[in-house]
Amino acid sequence: xxxxxxxxxxxxxxxxxxxxxxxxxxxxxxxxxxxxxxxxxxxxxxxxxxxxxxxxxxxxxxxxxxxxxxxxxxxxxxxxxxxxxxxxxxxxxxxxxxxxxxxxxxxxxxxxxxxxxxxxxxxxxxxxxxxxxxxxxxxxxx
Amino acid sequence: xxxxxxxxxxxxxxxxxxxxxxxxxxxxxxxxxxxxxxxxxxxxxxxxxxxxxxxxxxxxxxxxxxxxxxxxxxxxxxxxxxxxxxxxxxxxxxxxxxxxxxxxxxxxxxxxxxxxxxxxxxxxxxxxxxxxxxxxxxxxxx
DNA sequence: TCAAAATAGTACGAACTTCGTAGTATTCAA
DNA sequence: TTGAATACTACGAAGTTCGTACTATTTTGA
Numbered sequence: 001x002x003x004x005x006x007x008x009x010x011x012x013x014x015x016x017x018x019x020x021x022x023x024x025x026x027x028x029x030x031x032x033x034x035x036x037x038x039x040x041x042x043x044x045x046x047x048x049x050x051x052x053x054x055x056x057x058x059x060x061x062x063x064x065x066x067x068x069x070x071x072x073x074x075x076x077x078x079x080x081x082x083x084x085x086x087x088x089x090x091x092x093x094x095x096x097x098x099x100x101x102x103x104x105x106x107x108x109x110x111x112x113x114x115x116x117x118x119x120x121x122x123x124x125x126x127x128x129x130x131x132x133x134x135x136x137x138x139x140x141x142x
Numbered sequence: 143x144x145x146x147x148x149x150x151x152x153x154x155x156x157x158x159x160x161x162x163x164x165x166x167x168x169x170x171x172x173x174x175x176x177x178x179x180x181x182x183x184x185x186x187x188x189x190x191x192x193x194x195x196x197x198x199x200x201x202x203x204x205x206x207x208x209x210x211x212x213x214x215x216x217x218x219x220x221x222x223x224x225x226x227x228x229x230x231x232x233x234x235x236x237x238x239x240x241x242x243x244x245x246x247x248x249x250x251x252x253x254x255x256x257x258x259x260x261x262x263x264x265x266x267x268x269x270x271x272x273x274x275x276x277x278x279x280x281x282x283x284x
Numbered sequence: 285t286c287a288a289a290a291t292a293g294t295a296c297g298a299a300c301t302t303c304g305t306a307g308t309a310t311t312c313a314a
Numbered sequence: 315t316t317g318a319a320t321a322c323t324a325c326g327a328a329g330t331t332c333g334t335a336c337t338a339t340t341t342t343g344a
């Protein structure tokens with residue numbers, strides 16, 4: 001809760017700009033032809049983590065309009081990455097689940113993300129690696 | 143250059159997911175109505191840092207097609223954030239500069255980014271703040 | 285020197301994404 | 315039992331990216 005100095009904020013801002021640029025370039029280079037757009041990828045991961053969830057749940061979680069998520073689910077369904085099924089208890093809603101192909105896509109997605117994290121950590125020595133993890137967790141958690 | 147453990151990569155991956163989510167939500171909440179899209183904002187900042195640059199330079203820097211940048215420059219020009227002028231020495235190319243209104247928009251953009259960095263730092267105590275800055279610089283730079 | 289190639293940029297249209305409006309089907313509530 | 319609420323989709327408007335084809339200008343090399 002200690003207020004950082006103006007100078008520190010400035011340093012971190014500049015460092016983050018370079019940081020972001022470095023890994024954005026790496027990411028766009030890795031993007032395959034059959035890659036999903038950002039929303040579809042996030043929706044797919046959410047469905048993987050929450051099997052049986054509905055379209056509205058995903059929309060609320062990702063902060064997009066219901067119709068936008070309906071479109072995304074449609075794209076994912078057409079590509080056979082997820083499946084829609086009417087539920088017994090509420091026949092208005094759909095239960096979304098990932099297919100085997102969808103699970104594979106998620107694994108690939110996570111692998112790419114992990115690789116990015118691995119590259120970051122490799123720039124540091126062991127003590128710093130542990131410290132970066134700790135600090136990131138602290139910031140993310142509070 | 144020390145290879146991180148599988149477990150460490152995993153920890154950082156999870157921490158970054160929460161980290162990203164936390165600050166993405168904050169960002170989308172702050173997005174005003176007149177906000178620029180990501181590409182236009184980045185192009186505007188680049189022109190601010192490189193007055194007199196051409197459309198192609200911005201396109202190459204941001205890794206987008208020339209026609210895409212042409213559209214972005216068109217939008218920024220229509221909104222009176224930048225100006226296009228033919229140069230004397232090469233009359234094919236345009237010299238881009240930001241207007242006063244564009245400078246103001248850049249300042250606002252940077253202020254929002256700095257605020258994000260400030261919020262991150264505030265979660266940490268003074269020693270950790272300095273350490274986060276150092277580690278970020280180290281990763282960004284290598 | 286001068287024609288061909290290269291360069292800087294734009295016009296246009298196709299493909300895609302987001303989202304608001306209006307609709308269907310179903311469930312809940314009084 | 316009927317009217318409101320809920321889950322979702324169809325459709326169309328507006329916006330973005332990018333490839334192709336174009337204009338204008340500069341560079342190159344025979």
